[in-house]
Amino acid sequence: MIKIWGRTDSSNVQKVLWCCAELGVPFERLDWGGKFGGNKDPEYTAMNPNGLVPTIKDGDFVLWESNSIMRYLNAKYGNGRLLPAAPEGMANANRWMDWQLSVFNGTIVPLFFATIRTAPEKRDPQVIQAALEKTVYAWQTVENQLAKNKFLGGEEFSLGDIPLGVWAHRWFSFPIERPKQPNIERWYDSLKQRKPYQTHIMIPVT
Ligand SMILES: N[C@@H](CCC(=O)N[C@@H](CS)C(=O)NCC(=O)O)C(=O)O
Incomplete structure (x- = not known):
């Protein structure tokens, strides 16, 4: 095992x-x-x-x-089933996985530390605001993609959804005001229907 x-x-x-x-x-x-x-x-x-x-x-x-x-x-x-078989689909899914590590993390991790990981009385509104703006800008890239496709790698759920899907639950748990990004909300709602997401991701954000 x-x-x-x-x-x-x-x-x-x-x-x-x-x-x-x-x-x-x-x-x-x-x-x-x-x-x-x-x-x-x-x-x-x-x-x-x-x-x-x-x-x-x-x-x-x-x-x-x-x-x-x-x-x-x-x-x-998995016999490769969580990645599209076509090179273009596979590259699309892989791209979102790489982007989460190379770009997105650099925006949302500081926001996570400035909110969840800082005691409420010690939170700095300016630091939060600066991190929030960068994170919203990054999420907008995701929003634009999800306006075209149901999932990040295309019309089917794939590995491309997992790295950002983990952060979606955290994002919607942060004590902040979020702009409306309806395609991200729709995608997050669909992830919430998945049993593995309920079990491993929808836990308190600490
Ligand atoms: N790029 C690595 C990053 C791993 C990483 O940063 N892990 C964090 C937790 S999310 C860690 O080990 N932090 C130290 C700790 O938990 O003690 C990966 O994707 O696996």
Whole structure:
């Protein structure tokens, strides 16, 4: 059985848990990182030199980087079904996964720390406003895509929806005022219908 190191409230661990549930891949999970620690232990950094979660082990094969883990699981246990088969569709889905890590995270993670991870009396409205503007701008790119397609990679749910879908739940939980982005709301509503999303993503944002 696959072993996953990672706490359930980590956005990157959540991607892998959601993906396993979509594919029906059983796993054993260890609470790791954050308040559980362990991620700087030499035995752990020998597997994952970043000292971050998640890491998985499948037989003798060790892998880190949440998006790479999802691609591996989909190829090995899903017969590729969570990515479109056509090169163009596959590239579309992959593009949103890469964009989440390379662009989107840089906008929403500061907002997450400025709100959820800062005590209410210590929150700085200017810092929140600056991060909010950047995040809304980034979400607008997603909104524009979802105006054309039901899901990010096309008309079917795919791995392309998972990295941003994890953040959609957080976004709608932040104590802020959001502009109306109706296609994102429609997409988020459809994700909320999925059992794996309910189980692994729709948990309190802390
Ligand atoms: N690019 C990595 C980022 C991993 C990462 O930043 N993980 C965070 C949790 S979301 C972490 O390990 N933080 C330290 C900790 O939890 O102790 C991935 O996608 O897997």
